[in-house]
Amino acid sequence: MPLSGLSRCTYALWLAVVLDVVGLATLLVGVFGNLQRGGRDYGDMLIYTGAIVVFVSLIGWVFWYTGNIEISLEELASDYCVKDSKLHRIVRKISRSISLRNGNGRADRATLRREAGQRQSRWESGHPEEEEAGEGPQECATMG
Incomplete structure (x- = not known):
């Protein structure tokens, strides 16, 4: 045993x-x-x-x-969920801009425009908190 x-x-x-x-x-x-x-x-x-x-x-x-x-799975889930704060939004924005860079070190303008249009349409529809599937902030369970 x-x-x-x-x-x-x-x-x-x-x-x-x-x-x-x-x-x-x-x-x-x-x-x-x-x-x-x-x-x-x-x-x-x-x-x-x-x-x-x-x-x-x-x-x-x-x-x-x-x-x-x-x-425990509960503790793991609470530690690794995305928290929506100003710092996390800034880090996410920087990370996305770095990820969108092509080989010349410049961001792909078409992709940037497409993302900006999607964000604008979410704001106009009155649902700015909606994000694309898998990208947005998730509800975090607080440990009490």
Whole structure:
């Protein structure tokens, strides 16, 4: 029976555990072993190498931890819905103008005119809040 906390990102978990074991073993051999060869002491090298390997194992731990974070669908939906504020409208306008640029670095005038006409017709019809399908602001559920 697999544990629920270990069921995802198992490769990152095993990478972190193996690096921890190897790093700790290297560090302890460097501290307690009498490693001299040819008149040189290799204990310091093993101590530093073990510490570096244990430090690198933190990458595996971070991947495992972030891969196991659970977010409810309600929280996810409330965080990723489009909020209609002045800042969001400005960012959307800049994003659209950058997206409409052709290879010469200039916006396609026909596309800009077509979008301006669509916005104008929405304002004249009395429904400025209507946007094209998939583009407009969505109703955000507030967490209470």
